[in-house]
Amino acid sequence: MTEATKTAVIGLGSMGYGMAKSCLRAGHRTWGADINPEAVKRFQGEGGETGALPSDLDVAVIVVLNAAQTEAVLFGESGIVATLPKGAVVISCATVPPAFARDMEARCGEAGVHYLDAPISGGAAKAAAGALSIMASGTPEAFAAARPVLDACAETVFTLGDAAGPGSAMKAVNQLLAGVHIAAMAEAMTFGMTQGVDPAQFVEVISKCAGTSWMLENRAPHIVDGDYTPRSQINIWPKDLGIVLDVAKSAGFSAPITATALQQYMVAVGMGLGHEDDAAIAKVYARNAGLTLPESKD
Amino acid sequence: MTEATKTAVIGLGSMGYGMAKSCLRAGHRTWGADINPEAVKRFQGEGGETGALPSDLDVAVIVVLNAAQTEAVLFGESGIVATLPKGAVVISCATVPPAFARDMEARCGEAGVHYLDAPISGGAAKAAAGALSIMASGTPEAFAAARPVLDACAETVFTLGDAAGPGSAMKAVNQLLAGVHIAAMAEAMTFGMTQGVDPAQFVEVISKCAGTSWMLENRAPHIVDGDYTPRSQINIWPKDLGIVLDVAKSAGFSAPITATALQQYMVAVGMGLGHEDDAAIAKVYARNAGLTLPESKD
Numbered sequence: 001m002t003e004a005t006k007t008a009v010i011g012l013g014s015m016g017y018g019m020a021k022s023c024l025r026a027g028h029r030t031w032g033a034d035i036n037p038e039a040v041k042r043f044q045g046e047g048g049e050t051g052a053l054p055s056d057l058d059v060a061v062i063v064v065l066n067a068a069q070t071e072a073v074l075f076g077e078s079g080i081v082a083t084l085p086k087g088a089v090v091i092s093c094a095t096v097p098p099a100f101a102r103d104m105e106a107r108c109g110e111a112g113v114h115y116l117d118a119p120i121s122g123g124a125a126k127a128a129a130g131a132l133s134i135m136a137s138g139t140p141e142a143f144a145a146a147r148p149v150l151d152a153c154a155e156t157v158f159t160l161g162d163a164a165g166p167g168s169a170m171k172a173v174n175q176l177l178a179g180v181h182i183a184a185m186a187e188a189m190t191f192g193m194t195q196g197v198d199p200a201q202f203v204e205v206i207s208k209c210a211g212t213s214w215m216l217e218n219r220a221p222h223i224v225d226g227d228y229t230p231r232s233q234i235n236i237w238p239k240d241l242g243i244v245l246d247v248a249k250s251a252g253f254s255a256p257i258t259a260t261a262l263q264q265y266m267v268a269v270g271m272g273l274g275h276e277d278d279a280a281i282a283k284v285y286a287r288n289a290g291l292t293l294p295e296s297k298d
Numbered sequence: 299m300t301e302a303t304k305t306a307v308i309g310l311g312s313m314g315y316g317m318a319k320s321c322l323r324a325g326h327r328t329w330g331a332d333i334n335p336e337a338v339k340r341f342q343g344e345g346g347e348t349g350a351l352p353s354d355l356d357v358a359v360i361v362v363l364n365a366a367q368t369e370a371v372l373f374g375e376s377g378i379v380a381t382l383p384k385g386a387v388v389i390s391c392a393t394v395p396p397a398f399a400r401d402m403e404a405r406c407g408e409a410g411v412h413y414l415d416a417p418i419s420g421g422a423a424k425a426a427a428g429a430l431s432i433m434a435s436g437t438p439e440a441f442a443a444a445r446p447v448l449d450a451c452a453e454t455v456f457t458l459g460d461a462a463g464p465g466s467a468m469k470a471v472n473q474l475l476a477g478v479h480i481a482a483m484a485e486a487m488t489f490g491m492t493q494g495v496d497p498a499q500f501v502e503v504i505s506k507c508a509g510t511s512w513m514l515e516n517r518a519p520h521i522v523d524g525d526y527t528p529r530s531q532i533n534i535w536p537k538d539l540g541i542v543l544d545v546a547k548s549a550g551f552s553a554p555i556t557a558t559a560l561q562q563y564m565v566a567v568g569m570g571l572g573h574e575d576d577a578a579i580a581k582v583y584a585r586n587a588g589l590t591l592p593e594s595k596d
Binding site: 133156174195 | 419420433454463464468471481482486487489490492500511542549550554556562586
């Protein structure tokens with residue numbers, strides 16, 4: 001039985017909303033905040049607290065888009081770190097460069113606030129079910145303070161080191177692969193179409209062969225169904241693969257496959273597909289080759 | 299209970315040898331042939347037949363390196379099709395362009411011989427265990443004639459069409475993904491190393507996350523163990539990804555991720571790694587970034 005805490009979830013998008021609900025379900029008094037008032041109102045309707053954060057908050061979960069938003073929430077005008085009590089913990093979930101995570105840890109430390117470098121993986125459904133994977137690193141004190149909320153939100157918590165950085169590093173590694181695998185799946189499926197391989201047959205056969213990947217099994221059915229409702233948007237990938245390539249450049253590391261996949265996502269953005277499901281990268285290949293993808297049955 | 303046949307396996311490399319043994323084990327009288335006399339002698343020691351093929355052969359399994367060798371075995375000087383009885387079947391297992399498979403089917407047909415377009419997947423261990431995946435297409439007559447040998451060699455036979463072509467097309471699709479996934483795994487693992495992610499921790503965490511692939515789980519441990527004993531050689535990939543890109547070019551299809559992965563394998567060949575396990579593509583990244591990969595514990 002974990003202790004009930006006062007928790008705030010900043011950022012009620014598809015991931016943050018699910019995490020906030022998981023906190024409520026676990027018995028934590030939970031404040032929700034977002035720039036979108038509709039999301040806040042909806043959370044209030046589920047029993048969440050809204051409005052000003054209490055002065056005795058235990059945990060602040062930051063589930064925003066990127067490093068810039070994370071820094072603004074923590075240290076910008078009306079940044080929350082200034083108002084957090086000593087001993088509180090920030091759980092930072094956005095995909096950010098490892099060096100940024102180390103910097104945030106140091107600046108939170110100056111305010112007596114713990115910082116857990118805690119990127120998340122698993123998608124909106126697992127966020128809602130409290131079944132995320134969290135790639136976490138931080139001090140033992142940060143882990144201890146975060147534990148009740150980690151238990152509420154995660155099925156698996158990888159403990160990757162005793163300071164910020166390794167969590168974000170592992171997330172970048174995962175995003176490199178995930179982004180490449182989605183694009184490679186689309187490249188392979190549409191290549192197969194030029195040779196008469198039906199998309200449904202592609203999924204049926206390749207998912208049982210050495211060419212399979214987690215992303216292939218998860219995303220390829222979206223193309224078969226012609227369903228580009230965004231579970232995870234195209235727009236995620238220029239951001240996340242961009243982080244990978246920035247970090248790689250700083251390290252003198254050549255990542256040509258990642259760079260090539262990023263260019264395909266950039267074409268998708270240029271085609272106006274940024275807000276579609278990331279499986280829509282298949283449309284880039286289909287357009288280039290004059291192929292017709294399956295249409296939605298709706 | 300399937301009927302015992304007279305079967306020849308032409309090409310006793312790591313895959314063909316295992317298939318020939320699987321045929322023996324299933325009770326088929328099996329002839330083995332290879333340009334390497336050591337392989338033939340070894341097969342004889344296991345109860346295989348050697349020397350001239352009988353005039354009433356039922357099945358000829360061709361497990362050579364590529365299209366040129368397949369054509370030489372079938373139609374070259376002392377090619378076997380001229381000596382096969384009408385109604386025999388050729389099971390062609392090399393990775394070849396779909397158009398080549400259609401051509402071979404037509405030329406076999408002129409001689410009254412069935413042709414099964416039957417690329418294989420699964421590696422040497424599954425070949426030896428009779429547990430391959432076979433991506434097969436051909437006429438119902440070709441399937442019927444091949445059935446006893448398919449049953450002996452395969453755990454899964456995908457029935458992909460009633461003429462040659464789709465089997466090779468699906469194999470090309472699978473190889474595109476498999477080749478890209480191995481290279482992407484190496485890119486991600488070594489990128490992680492620049493950020494302090496230990497290779498063993500990479501395998502432990504990523505294999506449970508959305509970034510995983512069949513190839514990652516199979517090949518990444520070779521790098522962790524510093525073991526480049528060739529289960530599948532670097533040299534396979536310039537060949538197989540070359541076939542993919544040749545077929546793609548003919549179809550007016552742009553495959554930039556495949557093309558980029560191929561270049562990384564070409565660097566590996568240039569470094570003299572062609573006969574090492576394909577996980578050695580990590581050495582290309584490690585050299586470029588000045589990283590030291592794990593060494594063998596032996």
